[in-house]
Amino acid sequence: MVSIRINGVNRRFHGDPNMPLLWYVRDELGLTGTKFGCGMALCGACTMHVDGGAVRGCVTPVSFADGKEVTTIEGLDSEGNHPVQRAWRAHNVPQCGYCQSGQIMSAASLLNRNPDPSDDEIVAEMAGNICRCGTYQRIFAAVRTAAQEV
Amino acid sequence: MSGIQNLSRRDFLKNTGITGAMVLGAQVVPSPLLAGARAQSTGASIQPNLFVSIAGDGMVTITCSRSEMGQGVRTGIPMILADELEADWQRVKIWQAPGDAEKYDPAGKDGQNTDGSRSTRHHLDVMRELGAAGRYVLEQAAARKWGVDPGEVYAKDHRLYHTGSGRSFDFGDVVDAAAGIEVPAGADAPKLKDPSRWKYIGRDMPVVDNYDMSTGGADFGADVTIPGMKIAVVARAPVYRGKVKSFDAAEALKVQGVEQVVEIPPLPDDKPAEFRALGGIAVIGTNTWSVLEGRRKLAIEWDDGPNTAHDSSTYDDQLRAAARDGGHVIRDRGNVDEAFAAADQVLEAEYFVPYFIHTPMEPPAAIVDANARPVKIVAATQSPNETRQYVAEALGVDKSEVECQVTLLGGGFGRKSKPDFACEAAILSQMTGSPVRVQWTREDEIRNGYYHAASAHRMKAGLDTSGKVTAWHHSGAWPSLIGLWAPAARTGHPIEYGLGLIDTPYDAVPNLRIENGEADVMIRVGWYRSVNNIQHAFAMNCFANELAAAAGRDPVEFLLELIGEAEVMDLAKDGVEDPWNYGDSVEEWPIMPKRLSNVLRVAAAKSGYGKPMPAGHGLGLACHRSFHSYVATAVHVVVRDDGSLHIPQVDMVVDCGRYVNPEGVKKQIEGAAIYGNTVARHGLISTTRGAVDQSNFHDYPVTRMNDAPLDVRVHIVEDFVHLRPCGVGEPGVPPYTPALVNAIHDATGKRIRRLPIGDQLKSA
Numbered sequence A: 001m002v003s004i005r006i007n008g009v010n011r012r013f014h015g016d017p018n019m020p021l022l023w024y025v026r027d028e029l030g031l032t033g034t035k036f037g038c039g040m041a042l043c044g045a046c047t048m049h050v051d052g053g054a055v056r057g058c059v060t061p062v063s064f065a066d067g068k069e070v071t072t073i074e075g076l077d078s079e080g081n082h083p084v085q086r087a088w089r090a091h092n093v094p095q096c097g098y099c100q101s102g103q104i105m106s107a108a109s110l111l112n113r114n115p116d117p118s119d120d121e122i123v124a125e126m127a128g129n130i131c132r133c134g135t136y137q138r139i140f141a142a143v144r145t146a147a148q149e150v
Numbered sequence B: 001m002s003g004i005q006n007l008s009r010r011d012f013l014k015n016t017g018i019t020g021a022m023v024l025g026a027q028v029v030p031s032p033l034l035a036g037a038r039a040q041s042t043g044a045s046i047q048p049n050l051f052v053s054i055a056g057d058g059m060v061t062i063t064c065s066r067s068e069m070g071q072g073v074r075t076g077i078p079m080i081l082a083d084e085l086e087a088d089w090q091r092v093k094i095w096q097a098p099g100d101a102e103k104y105d106p107a108g109k110d111g112q113n114t115d116g117s118r119s120t121r122h123h124l125d126v127m128r129e130l131g132a133a134g135r136y137v138l139e140q141a142a143a144r145k146w147g148v149d150p151g152e153v154y155a156k157d158h159r160l161y162h163t164g165s166g167r168s169f170d171f172g173d174v175v176d177a178a179a180g181i182e183v184p185a186g187a188d189a190p191k192l193k194d195p196s197r198w199k200y201i202g203r204d205m206p207v208v209d210n211y212d213m214s215t216g217g218a219d220f221g222a223d224v225t226i227p228g229m230k231i232a233v234v235a236r237a238p239v240y241r242g243k244v245k246s247f248d249a250a251e252a253l254k255v256q257g258v259e260q261v262v263e264i265p266p267l268p269d270d271k272p273a274e275f276r277a278l279g280g281i282a283v284i285g286t287n288t289w290s291v292l293e294g295r296r297k298l299a300i301e302w303d304d305g306p307n308t309a310h311d312s313s314t315y316d317d318q319l320r321a322a323a324r325d326g327g328h329v330i331r332d333r334g335n336v337d338e339a340f341a342a343a344d345q346v347l348e349a350e351y352f353v354p355y356f357i358h359t360p361m362e363p364p365a366a367i368v369d370a371n372a373r374p375v376k377i378v379a380a381t382q383s384p385n386e387t388r389q390y391v392a393e394a395l396g397v398d399k400s401e402v403e404c405q406v407t408l409l410g411g412g413f414g415r416k417s418k419p420d421f422a423c424e425a426a427i428l429s430q431m432t433g434s435p436v437r438v439q440w441t442r443e444d445e446i447r448n449g450y451y452h453a454a455s456a457h458r459m460k461a462g463l464d465t466s467g468k469v470t471a472w473h474h475s476g477a478w479p480s481l482i483g484l485w486a487p488a489a490r491t492g493h494p495i496e497y498g499l500g501l502i503d504t505p506y507d508a509v510p511n512l513r514i515e516n517g518e519a520d521v522m523i524r525v526g527w528y529r530s531v532n533n534i535q536h537a538f539a540m541n542c543f544a545n546e547l548a549a550a551a552g553r554d555p556v557e558f559l560l561e562l563i564g565e566a567e568v569m570d571l572a573k574d575g576v577e578d579p580w581n582y583g584d585s586v587e588e589w590p591i592m593p594k595r596l597s598n599v600l601r602v603a604a605a606k607s608g609y610g611k612p613m614p615a616g617h618g619l620g621l622a623c624h625r626s627f628h629s630y631v632a633t634a635v636h637v638v639v640r641d642d643g644s645l646h647i648p649q650v651d652m653v654v655d656c657g658r659y660v661n662p663e664g665v666k667k668q669i670e671g672a673a674i675y676g677n678t679v680a681r682h683g684l685i686s687t688t689r690g691a692v693d694q695s696n697f698h699d700y701p702v703t704r705m706n707d708a709p710l711d712v713r714v715h716i717v718e719d720f721v722h723l724r725p726c727g728v729g730e731p732g733v734p735p736y737t738p739a740l741v742n743a744i745h746d747a748t749g750k751r752i753r754r755l756p757i758g759d760q761l762k763s764a
């Protein structure tokens, strides 16, 4: 059995501890804000936080989070008003929106760790998240904006 | 448009999802049919297909019948109506219509398929008229309540004002008085607002789903669950039209959470692929992880079928040979042979573009409950009506017994107008008795997709002694997407010719021949954002750049000379019987060389073209008309000593005629630069013995932030606002690649004639 605190709620999971967090939160908990894009830690669509740091949920087994605190996009801010989320809306970042949960979670984790990232640091962190609609320049600008607020 | 009807309190609205005290419906019909429809609408009933409703609390609900996939349709089209209605955008919500082409595309123009960059141009007029009709009914209703002359009432910002007394009502206050108010037609039809009074059209608007998309609240195909639903993944043949010889599911069935393993029958030999299920072995269970694990444990022996000769090591050369041979002349002006004989210089070059695959961030997913009546489909589909049609066929039921609800699409790019994935869910739901969600993985999407056609291009041109082009001959070969319906097709179709080839815009060239060579279709070829425009724009813009160099002339001046300044280019004069023209009339949407020249000149000016650049830097330009829009792109590139690229700035000039949401236009064009950057630098699908070699983003790389241009400047040409609206979703893609390739030549002197650029500069 695995015990995890997800978005502030304690959960116990009795299933296969190898199940990736992505499928656990989506299929077992109905938290569908975290997306599936590649399943191989290549696109970042499944990004969530474990103890405040970004992980790719598609390759992170539930067992890894045993006793830890997991945050998904739904739990980033109860009102959806984390500085990163506000910056995303101010810059009208989303097109289809599918990659954006993962982008926002990556950006939030970067700013947790490094509240004043350089341009190169922003690019290095965000290069792990693919956006096929091509919103990169707005993402870049939004991360800079959010950095001024955190 | 024909009559607009006030449908308040009509019973038949119950099934439409549209509720509210006041409902207006309109029937959209294409302009050639207008006369007939007007006559009809004087009778009592029309079949309305666009709706707006206003509830007692004033909330306005606008129907969106086209699919949202990032292009902003759920924002742009309702903006038009809200503006004419004088609604307050904060009090507007959008209702997503299900698949019903009889209702939402009665004229059969697009089958309600959100594709071809056509939603705005097909909806602008009618949404304006419907909004104006709503305003009219509200004004009449307010006048009734006050007992005043309707001429003394006007609507503004969700309120109705009486000029004499200064009294006012909220929209919601008068809807109870709206029933029975007729909307006059013809000369008495409600007046449209003067464009100078537009408050939303032409202004930047954030997308309506912005909040949901930034909080994880937006629902895509795989985010919907229905009671009793199972989850399935399918193992499909690695080679197109391969079949299962035998399989062993024993190990798969041992995986916790796997419930069943069943075979989806293969495509029958006599049936073309179209959008039907490919067949394969499905693993069905209670959660996605289990079925993925189960699929890994399947042991399947495949019969590879008839397409194992499809191998890039030989197929690419067959395409090159077919381009050289040509054979089917599809446009012919003057006499190129005589002009070549008389030319001072004759130049030839060959260009090659490989297969690509869409890779929308959301892999395909659909849910079907085949055992309900009506059959229920929930899918991330661009084409909900065809989804119904193909699911009905797969289940052996009538289409009228099938409903399709549309979720948000996590990107579409043409992939999701092909509902094979919904057919799989339908078949599995019928076989198992449960609702089933079929989830495609990235590997499925890359290996079993509908590929953008690989193509080869043989370009030949003659120059006179002054360096002017006297003859232009473009011969191209590619497997046709018509092969989906006619597997034996060996030549292109007018639709493909019309995608930037037959309409080659070099109107000032006196002798011009366009030719098509033959190719076998050995994989599912389908359309991809911008379709064949990509390779045609690449070949013609880069070859023009080569010619300019050979003539010792400025490449932009040279290109402007090829295009000329004609008001209209008439393909009929060059023997073209079917210009296709994106399915629209050439009268309404002519090919206008002067608009193409204009965007090119603006791009040169905006990008600082002509100024000296440091060593290793280059500036390249290209332009193309597609989906009726004119786009010129200027790419500034830095080629480092190790052959790696940096793109500090891109200027994109777009003339899309009348536009609705400039912020939406900018985002589409910015995104097109990134999509184009993948095409130019990374996109490559190849095959070995018929099987696709790539499988996920490690071997099918796409542009990431570290190789993306992050300063894409979009310039919307404002001089043409009185023109018809044109496409925006796709036209930004085609000119990007040739602009980059021309910039690389400017920086290094090296010509790229084969895509992707990949590491071709590194070996240099």
Ligand code: FES
Binding pocket: A035, A036, A037, A038, A039, A040, A041, A042, A043, A044, A045, A046, A047, A056, A057, A058, A059
């Ligand atoms: S789905 Fe996890 S990184 Fe792509």
Ligand code: FES
Binding pocket: A094, A095, A096, A097, A098, A099, A100, A130, A131, A132, A133, A134, A135, B070, B361, B410, B411
């Ligand atoms: S917004 Fe569509 S993939 Fe990023």
